[in-house]
Amino acid sequence: MAGRSNDDSNRDFFELVWEVVAQIPYGKVTTYGHIAAYLGARSSARTVGWAMKAAKGANLPCHRVVNRLGALSGKHNFEGPFVMEDRLRSEGVVFAEEDRVDLNKHLWIPGEDDQ
DNA sequence: AACGTGACTGCCC
DNA sequence: CGGGCAGCCACGT
Numbered sequence: 768m769a770g771r772s773n774d775d776s777n778r779d780f781f782e783l784v785w786e787v788v789a790q791i792p793y794g795k796v797t798t799y800g801h802i803a804a805y806l807g808a809r810s811s812a813r814t815v816g817w818a819m820k821a822a823k824g825a826n827l828p829c830h831r832v833v834n835r836l837g838a839l840s841g842k843h844n845f846e847g848p849f850v851m852e853d854r855l856r857s858e859g860v861v862f863a864e865e866d867r868v869d870l871n872k873h874l875w876i877p878g879e880d881d882q
Numbered sequence: 883a884a885c886g887t888g889a890c891t892g893c894c895c
Numbered sequence: 896c897g898g899g900c901a902g903c904c905a906c907g908t
Contacts, residue, residue: 799890809905816889817905834890841889
């Protein structure tokens, strides 16, 4: 057994992602890439998407996570294809275009004191 | 163990 | 502005 516990790196990447998502402020959004970069895995943006999928059912604001273009790439993974957009609009999030959030106004980057 | 797929991203045409 | 290609990581078959 040897303890391999060395540090918090033992935690699953998914769990770290969920913690970041839980920190996204109300009315703000972030991207898969920024979350991955914040966790030191800039190339794992895709894995962040898997974490979201695995988080389905959890009490996480996963609707605040969009792709780099602000598009709701995961809307079809919610209870309905309209739930994600509906939830964002409820928080006052503005859409620059159809199915595309205005990141210029609502982008929140983990680690940045923007809260 | 190999292959295909995907809630991604960057680069090129 | 759209479409294709490559790199990346985890998962299902």
